Amino acid sequence: MNADAMPTVLTIEDDETTAREIVAELERSGFSVEWVADGRQGLIRAVSGDFDAITLDRMLPRLDGLTIVTVMRNAGIATPVLMISALSDVDERVRGLRAGGDDYMTKPFASEELSARLEVLMRRRNGAPRQTAVLAVADLEIDLISRSVRRAGAEVRLMPTEFKLLEFMMRNSGQVLTRTMIFEAIWGYHFDPGTNLIDVHLGRLRKKVDTPGLPVLIHTVRGSGYALRAPE
Amino acid sequence: MRLSELWRTTPFRLTLVNGAVFAGGVMALLGLIYWQTAGYMACQMDIIVVAEAHALVQGDPQDLPDRVRRAVAVDERAVEYYGLFSPQGAWIAGNVRRLPARAQIDGEPREFRQEGFQPGARALVQRLPDGELLFVGHDAKVLTGLRAIMVRALMISGAAIIVLGLVAAAVLSFAPLRRIETLREASREALKGKLGVRLPVSRRADEIDMLAGVANAMMDETERLLWEVKSVGDNVAHDLRTPLTRLRAQLYRVQQEARLDGADREMIDRALAETDGLLARFRALLRIGEIERRDRQACFGAVRLQTVLEHVRELHEPSAEDRGVTLETDIAADAPEVSADATLLFEAVSNLVDNALKFTPAGGAVRLRLLNRPAGPRIEVVDDGPGVPEGEREAVLKRFYRSQRTRTEPGSGLGLSIVTAIARLHHFRLALEDARPGLRVALDCWPRGLEA
Incomplete structure (x- = not known):
């Protein structure tokens, strides 16, 4: 995770249209994006730890988003995860965050909301914890x-x-x-x-x-x- | 299970009616037996009486008093009665001292009623060739004994039928009642909005199972329709929302990237704002559906209403001030906590305050109050606005409804519908009242009884 280069984001999203939008918006905001459509593949890439942040669809074929984030956290991967879901119910949000997600967004979303949230997440993770008064x-x-x-x-x-x-x-x-x-x-x-x-x-x-x-x-x-x- | 429920069940009543009919049958049977026996015994007694009289008359008339005395002496059972009287009716011999009054003297045996004799006794009075009168009677002691036996049998069997009938009725109704109880339990769950609940059906295939089966079929159908509506609603909203979001993304990109000046820029800004408004309306619609479909009360917890109201005040105070409206709070510190979804309650109260602020003219006031009513806490939002005419109060709670005089205000017309959905989810009562002037919206934060 070098601070000088473009921050890299892993996007795990099975819907191609949504994925294209995410990639377009993130690239426009200065991220380098890798897109994976499959849950299992996504997990393998996520565990590699090469990314500054991950956007993760809650509903994926083969491997559920909740499972991916749980496995990641159990493996000690601390990469910030922004969960994206079509389910906006409060319990869903709570479940997503409890599993280890750092933030939660519901589809469809305004694209600038996505990059704004990702930036905040990455800053929170990278910057030293502020304990200053x-x-x-x-x-x-x-x-x-x-x-x-x-x-x-x-x-x-x-x-x-x-x-x-x-x-x-x-x-x-x-x-x-x-x-x-x-x-x-x-x-x-x-x-x-x-x-x-x-x-x-x-x-x-x-x-x-x-x-x-x-x-x-x-x-x-x-x-x-x-x-x-x-x-x- | 209460006793009053037990005796109202069909098996209980049927068993009791059955018992009563049976008891009636037993009584009729015993009565018939008695009647037949009494008739038969009367016949027998008549034969005996005639035979006795006949036997006494045989032989020398001079010895008749002796024969009568002997007959009395011989009768150890003390059922035979004899009397020999002079033609004038004076006693000569026998254990009957006086000729019964109004006795027909024709030698025919008849029922004979006189003190000292059992009812049903038979006797005859016969004039002898020399003018003397002979009385021969047979007391009905056996018949009396039989009658006593019958009455006793009737009483004992009657009591037994009553007791056994009650016990049988209770036992018979207990099992169905327990099944009804489980059915009621299941339907209570279903009434609370839990999906997937079905009534238990046993293998007996009796009438209760038949009804449960019908109810289950109805629930299947309702659930299927519910899912259908849900998926239609979701699909429509989703189908429209996704292209809208793309449209917004494109507008946003134009706004951010294209080098536009003055009027063009403003047009893009306005288009973006319109799209945001549309999206907000879709979100509100989907939100109502989401609240209404929610697996009810899943994320309820103890909510301190004072905190919720305080947060609402914090959120709305600046915009109230900007409008020139005072936002007053009057919060009862002793109002108890309620079981609710804090986010939804916040959303509801926030919507109510938002509405009230919209309809209050500058210089007016909106009061947000928490009252401690005996039944529970009550949230009130009172405004100084034009109020809502009585006839429109029902309608404003419906989706998209906007009163004529408020059409000029911005908003989706869905705010109160969201509040209604939230109130319904909590089983809270939402009421619109006349605050003279203005409108008072009250949310009674105690669940209205859900009667089974």
Whole structure:
């Protein structure tokens, strides 16, 4: 897993159309993708450990997605796994995550959601575990213990929800975060909250963090979601 | 199994009716035997009485009183009665001291009722050639004894029939009742929405099995239809959703990659937003189906409603503020936990608050309340909006229904349907009430009884 080269992703997916879409989107986002249509073949490739991340269909001929991830984890392969399924029921999600999946998506999905989630997963896996009490991006600093936020040295007062939101974005700074990812991370529920609730939350946070005159840190990624990143 | 259920069963009743008919038969039989015997014995007594009288009259009329006295002395069983009276009716000899009043003096044996004699006794009075009157009677002691035996037999057998009948009825109804109980248990499961439940059918092929078989066939059919509907719904939604997703992916790619300016860019953005709206509607539809089909209550746990409502407030407060609407909460801290699916409850309340916010004009307020009712906790979402006319309240809970005055608001028209589906899954009651002004939506978080 060399950090300089293109990150490689193994896609285990039996439906050719879906697989082509996944491959196209991931390549567009700068991944190198290997596609395997068969569960058993997929398991062999997955256990080789040559990949930075794996997208895994839940329903596969011959070998079930749940089995693959269980076998992988038992073999000590820690490669992040994003499970993709047509079954959106909560129990299915729980089962997928319990078997060792790192994230769970239901078909059909917006393609940018896939790459955004994969990036977050890989970052979580590769980056050293953050045990620091302070997160900082450019001149924005948050103290996880005193739960205080400073922007350019001045204190920013945040509501608890806003703080959680900011912490999540700081932990994943530089990544595109979709509205669904934000909703799942902050509220912990898995469904479509609809309307523009998340946008409103982001808008408030932005008003407090990106005060006029300072460089913009919270960016709207058109068509996808949001990203918090330091100015270039 | 209650006793009242036992005596209401068909076998119990049948056995009792059977017992009553049998008891009636026994009574009729004994009565017939008694009647026949009494007739026969009356005949016999008549023969005896006539023969006795005849024997006494034979011989010298002078010795008649002696013969009468001898006859009395000889009768050790004390069933024979004799009396010899003067033509004027004065006693001469015998153990009968007085001639019965209104006795017909024709030598014909008749039933003879007089104190000291058993009912059914037979006697004759005969005028002798010299004018004296001879009374010969035969008491019906044997008949009385027989009658006593019959009554006793009737009583004992009656009691035995009643006791045995009750026992037999109870025993006979116990087994069917136990089978009914297992059937009821199975149907209760089925009523709760569990699929694959079938009623047990034994090898006896009796009437209970026949009914169970019919019920099972109905369940098979219902389940088949259910799966058919499910697969049709899934296929339609899936078939339409997949190309929609591809369309969206292409639009997205154009948006991201094509170098577009001003108006074109805006058009692509709008098309993308429309597609997102469509996809959201499909997701909502599939979601309702998913909730309705869910293997019920599989992922229920103890849910603290205070937390759920607090989360909902956190989620919606900023957008309420943006609309100029106050979101007030009034949460009873002592409301107990309920057995529910936390995510679904959150989704339901979130949808209700979302609706309420949409229909409340700026400057108004939406109140999210948790009340502790005696039966359980109650969640209320009250708004200041136009409310829903009484006639429309049923309809707004249906899919896609949108009240005339709300058609301009964005949304899929599926929010309340999702709430309805969630409430139904939990057996909670969802009610729309007039809050004067505005609408109050109440979710009673206690299961309505599921009566078998």
